[in-house]
Amino acid sequence: MDYTKIELFKSKLENKSKMRKIIFLAIVLCYGTSNLWGENGSRLWLRYEPLPDSLAKSYADKIQKIYFPDSETGRIIDSEFREAFRAMTNKELYLAKKGGEAKSVCFVVDTKMKENYQIQNKTLAKDSYISVTAVDETGLLYGMFHLLRLMQMHENISHLDIHEKPSYERRILNHWDNRDGTIERGYAGSSLWEWGDLPNVLSLRYKDYARANASIGINGTVLNNVNAEAIFISSEYLPKVAALANVFRPYGIKVYLSINCSSPALLGGLDTSDPEDARVRKWWDDKIKEIYDLIPDFGGFLVKANSEGTPGPQDYGRTPVSGANMLGEALKPYGGIVMWRAFVYDPASSDRVKEAYEGFKPLDGLFLDNVIIQVKNGPIDFQPREPFTPLFGAMQKTAVMPEFQITQEYLGQEKQLAYLAPLYQECLQADTYAKGQGSTVAKCTDGTLFPHSITAIAGVANTGNDTNWTGHHFAQANWYCFGRLAWNNRLTPEQIADEWLKMTFSNDPAFVEPVKEMMMESREAIVNYMMPLGLAHLFAWEHHYGPAPWLNIPDTRPDWMPSYYHKADSQGIGFDRTKEGSNAVSQYSSPVSDIYNDINACPENLLLWFHHVPWNHRMSNGKTLWDELCYKYQSGVDAARNFQKIWDQEGSFIDKERFKEVQSNLKTQTRDAILWRDACVLYFQTFSSLPIPSELERSLFDLDIMQKNGANEALYYGMQQQPK
Numbered sequence: 001m002d003y004t005k006i007e008l009f010k011s012k013l014e015n016k017s018k019m020r021k022i023i024f025l026a027i028v029l030c031y032g033t034s035n036l037w038g039e040n041g042s043r044l045w046l047r048y049e050p051l052p053d054s055l056a057k058s059y060a061d062k063i064q065k066i067y068f069p070d071s072e073t074g075r076i077i078d079s080e081f082r083e084a085f086r087a088m089t090n091k092e093l094y095l096a097k098k099g100g101e102a103k104s105v106c107f108v109v110d111t112k113m114k115e116n117y118q119i120q121n122k123t124l125a126k127d128s129y130i131s132v133t134a135v136d137e138t139g140l141l142y143g144m145f146h147l148l149r150l151m152q153m154h155e156n157i158s159h160l161d162i163h164e165k166p167s168y169e170r171r172i173l174n175h176w177d178n179r180d181g182t183i184e185r186g187y188a189g190s191s192l193w194e195w196g197d198l199p200n201v202l203s204l205r206y207k208d209y210a211r212a213n214a215s216i217g218i219n220g221t222v223l224n225n226v227n228a229e230a231i232f233i234s235s236e237y238l239p240k241v242a243a244l245a246n247v248f249r250p251y252g253i254k255v256y257l258s259i260n261c262s263s264p265a266l267l268g269g270l271d272t273s274d275p276e277d278a279r280v281r282k283w284w285d286d287k288i289k290e291i292y293d294l295i296p297d298f299g300g301f302l303v304k305a306n307s308e309g310t311p312g313p314q315d316y317g318r319t320p321v322s323g324a325n326m327l328g329e330a331l332k333p334y335g336g337i338v339m340w341r342a343f344v345y346d347p348a349s350s351d352r353v354k355e356a357y358e359g360f361k362p363l364d365g366l367f368l369d370n371v372i373i374q375v376k377n378g379p380i381d382f383q384p385r386e387p388f389t390p391l392f393g394a395m396q397k398t399a400v401m402p403e404f405q406i407t408q409e410y411l412g413q414e415k416q417l418a419y420l421a422p423l424y425q426e427c428l429q430a431d432t433y434a435k436g437q438g439s440t441v442a443k444c445t446d447g448t449l450f451p452h453s454i455t456a457i458a459g460v461a462n463t464g465n466d467t468n469w470t471g472h473h474f475a476q477a478n479w480y481c482f483g484r485l486a487w488n489n490r491l492t493p494e495q496i497a498d499e500w501l502k503m504t505f506s507n508d509p510a511f512v513e514p515v516k517e518m519m520m521e522s523r524e525a526i527v528n529y530m531m532p533l534g535l536a537h538l539f540a541w542e543h544h545y546g547p548a549p550w551l552n553i554p555d556t557r558p559d560w561m562p563s564y565y566h567k568a569d570s571q572g573i574g575f576d577r578t579k580e581g582s583n584a585v586s587q588y589s590s591p592v593s594d595i596y597n598d599i600n601a602c603p604e605n606l607l608l609w610f611h612h613v614p615w616n617h618r619m620s621n622g623k624t625l626w627d628e629l630c631y632k633y634q635s636g637v638d639a640a641r642n643f644q645k646i647w648d649q650e651g652s653f654i655d656k657e658r659f660k661e662v663q664s665n666l667k668t669q670t671r672d673a674i675l676w677r678d679a680c681v682l683y684f685q686t687f688s689s690l691p692i693p694s695e696l697e698r699s700l701f702d703l704d705i706m707q708k709n710g711a712n713e714a715l716y717y718g719m720q721q722q723p724k
């Protein structure tokens with residue numbers, strides 16, 4: 001649906017009488033339906049395009065009836081499947097009177113199953129039907145979306161024997177959404193949650209949000225920012241939260257909330273929020289009861305405590321264990337959980353990457369079993385490339401969940417194409433050696449190696465109220481791939497890109513193959529033109545889009561300044577984290593620690609993360625470090641240019657609207673890649689004093705102008721500095 005236009009209608013009509021509201025709803029419904037098939041990206045990967053005739057006929061020969069449970073979720077299954085089937089095959093489905101009728105698709109719950117769902121062709125006398133069985137109704141919904149995915153991908157559905165169960169039990173989106181509709185690090189418009197209208201008026205998008213999530217297996221959503229306002233758990237807001245929970249429930253999605261640890265003082269008027277204070281405990285007990293009275297299946301709390309200025313138990317000399325267990329105890333009787341973030345770091349520390357480990361490893365084994373520690377994939381902060389956080393595999397007696405960022409805070413935001421499945425898989429498949437070879441981050445967190453009563457994974461959402469949900473059309477692929485990997489952490493990024501492209505754009509191999517290749521290269525291209533060879537955090541102040549490796553703001557946290565990370569000087573560049581340096585390498589198990597510690601064994605894509613490397617150091621390809629750095633920056637720019645060339649050839653395969661929007665995004669991306677290259681190479685050259693290899697492209701921007709005007713402004717406000 002064209003949500004932007006709907007919103008426009010709505011704001012015009014908002015303050016009018018009740019009668020007008022009804023008229024408005026009618027308009028919205030008609031308008032929505034008439035725009036249902038518009039190509040503005042609003043349908044995501046659930047487009048259900050008409051199939052080629054022969055395929056439509058073959059599916060319609062196999063499926064003529066539908067059988068489903070008589071329940072709210074059952075009716076969702078029926079209407080989604082029926083409408084999708086009609087759109088794809090131009091055929092109506094009849095209702096089957098009982099399960100297992102010939103030529104039917106039949107959805108039946110079997111609570112004894114060990115898997116989540118199965119999809120099988122079953123034979124009945126000489127006819128056959130498709131059976132979808134699942135452990136519960138949410139499983140049936142997942143099975144239904146799986147079957148629709150196969151059809152959207154033009155797969156054969158005659159020999160199905162699919163058995164699925166999820167890698168993680170809780171697959172959760174974290175929305176960094178604020179009460180006023182802004183989204184921290186959100187690049188796709190305002191928040192989807194219309195707090196002013198809730199609980200009485202429900203936006204049309206809530207259901208579509210739930211559908212989209214159910215279609216990729218996401219079963220939890222944290223509605224508000226981890227930098228949490230206490231008001232979300234107030235008696236005023238809880239009915240609003242409950243209204244959303246009611247919409248999401250039939251789609252198998254639980255709601256969770258981020259909490260502010262000072263809530264007992266802020267909302268309850270207490271003079272303390274000390275977790276060891278009996279009045280504070282009582283306040284939380286009462287609050288949690290109030291929540292469960294309204295939302296019986298409430299998921300639990302996400303907590304960012306004593307981090308970047310948020311309050312927490314350390315304010316009272318307590319540990320995270322004290323805060324987390326106090327909440328865990330109160331949530332326990334209701335089945336709720338606490339997700340306690342390990343993203344805690346102190347400006348005084350000489351090496352920020354060591355802090356999550358130093359703060360949490362000593363607490364291993366002390367948390368209650370309904371507390372899970374939420375750990376960012378890398379030890380700094382969602383950079384284009386980081387090694388995995390060493391807490392994975394190190395905390396063995398406590399449940400640990402990975403947190404990825406779907407929103408592209410540090411990867412070009414809504415302006416650049418960065419397919420993130422390769423980044424997610426790089427972390428999940430990294431070998432921690434915690435229990436010998438093969439102890440991947442995936443296996444350390446999904447219960448395979450260290451069984452715990454909860455397994456979970458979180459992704460910081462990239463959704464907003466933009467018509468296409470995510471700003472950049474290709475950013476939808478990151479929402480999609482997060483869900484798919486949370487469901488099955490063994491899927492390859494290629495497989496997922498293949499699914500997404502076919503459903504979102506076209507099944508034509510002449511489109512799918514080159515565009516898939518572009519997606520697969522996109523994250524590495526960004527690494528190369530922003531911060532190759534293990535560099536990190538070279539971003540301009542605060543907005544984290546453009547480059548400012550020179551940035552040094554006096555009296556500001558040093559660990560927020562690029563020079564803290566790159567440490568360039570006349571000798572070389574990079575952060576010495578070896579045993580002779582900050583010794584961060586020792587937080588990894590052997591042999592990972594030995595490999596990272598050895599300048600000749602360390603993977604080159606992490607070299608400057610772990611070593612301060614002389615400019616004339618020989619890389620494995622024989623080039624000096626300086627030359628290699630220049631080549632890497634150029635290769636990133638070359639890749640961005642190449643994406644433009646690839647995309648320019650795809651116009652005939654897809655709609656004009658999305659084609660042109662992506663084309664324009666790719667232009668911006670190339671422009672900004674050049675700026676990144678010039679800013680970084682020219683700035684680092686002031687330390688290396690070495691020439692840029694003569695065969696490489698010359699720079700377009702002047703360092704002094706970039707430094708004076710701030711490359712960041714140029715990027716944001718339409719290139720005030722023109723290329724020479």
Ligand code: GCW
Pocket residue numbers: 176184185226227304343381382409
């Ligand atoms: O990535 C950084 C962001 C902050 C964010 C913080 C976090 C929600 O720049 O905006 O705050 O991480 O993860 O808590």
